[in-house]
Amino acid sequence: MDSEVARERALDAAERLFYGRGVQAVGMDDVRRTSGVSLKRLYQLFPAKEQLVVAYLDRRDARWRGELARYVDRHEGAGPRILAVFDWLGQWFAEPDFRGCAWLNVYGELGATSSRVAERVRAHKGAFRDFLDGLTADAQLPAAVGGQLFLLAEGAMVTAGVTGGTEPARQAREVARVLLGADGAGLPAPDAPAVSPPSATP
């Protein structure tokens, strides 16, 4: 088996298991069983479990932000693009295996223990924050709105993770709409819960 496909299989298994059950509840042996990659190979690719966790977070980060950006890009107009972020979150929350924000979960689990993991979480959240700041600037809204949208999105993720519904996305979207309107961004229609075909699995 090619080293590259072994790596991918290992990461696939790690992601499914770590996200679904938590990092500490999953042993390296579980990853081996699920991935079919031998322990020896696993330790050649990732010399310690922490590195497997970091690699999992990194790969998921790239995919998560890529899919969000693609979804947002399908929308026209600065205001609707901001609202599309929350529509995308709603789709994510509705996925059957949704179990909250992977980064917040591992932060709760390892943030106090592993500085490397904590750093990745901060990097991911920082990148998401930057993304929202960009959308905010495009909409010619005050810079402060970027941070406000970020808080809304984080609150929605956390709440959806704990309570397990999709309403938090709608509630956050509603507040975002108020923030957009309150500062007079050019919004075509104040309602219309977004179009575009659903796909993607963040």
Add this chain to the structure above:
Amino acid sequence: MDSEVARERALDAAERLFYGRGVQAVGMDDVRRTSGVSLKRLYQLFPAKEQLVVAYLDRRDARWRGELARYVDRHEGAGPRILAVFDWLGQWFAEPDFRGCAWLNVYGELGATSSRVAERVRAHKGAFRDFLDGLTADAQLPAAVGGQLFLLAEGAMVTAGVTGGTEPARQAREVARVLLGADGAGLPAPDAPAVSPPSATP
């Protein structure tokens, strides 16, 4: 030593350690060392670690919500009382040993493993949510605003926990002010970052 004071000492130690380092990173022996309560006594009071965790969460829940309610009650007027929630959060975030929301942290750590713990987290968040709903009703705002304030507060807690500043509280307060104004609640002064002497240690 009285059983009651042993229990309190155990919970004091458990809270400090669990909150500061995470539950899984703390052994029962650490609790014994820190509390001065012998292992035997510890297991008489809490037959398993999980029960100590639950007791820690319960006691902290009572104190946290009690202090929040007391702080809010010092304020006059439905609008200012809502804003006071975010001022209180800001004070909490500024405490030197603040390490995020205890419930979200344990949820990330044990939510997938321990249903008893997960249930306590949901109970705490539900109670907080109800509290905000009450304030929202008092202010004669639409019921939907309660959930929106909740999202803001959760987002602020999570963000303050990961990045470690107090700005999230101010940002969330600002959005709350917009929500209050947008629906014409009777707000005396739109600014003024709250009065009242700081105290309390949530």
Add this chain to the structure above:
DNA sequence: AGAAGCGGAGAACGTGCGTTCTCCGGCGTG
């Protein structure tokens, strides 16, 4: 065909930790 090395399976090792057990000193009662 024979040799050599790569990789897989899984045993083995060490450690940490939740939980229980053992021993012992002190303190109150006949």
Add this chain to the structure above:
DNA sequence: CACGCCGGAGAACGCACGTTCTCCGCTTCT
């Protein structure tokens, strides 16, 4: 004073898991 019980200290046990080691079969090259 003698006896017995309560509680503390910490050793002991069992298990889970991260990490490493051993053995063995297969493939590949000459």
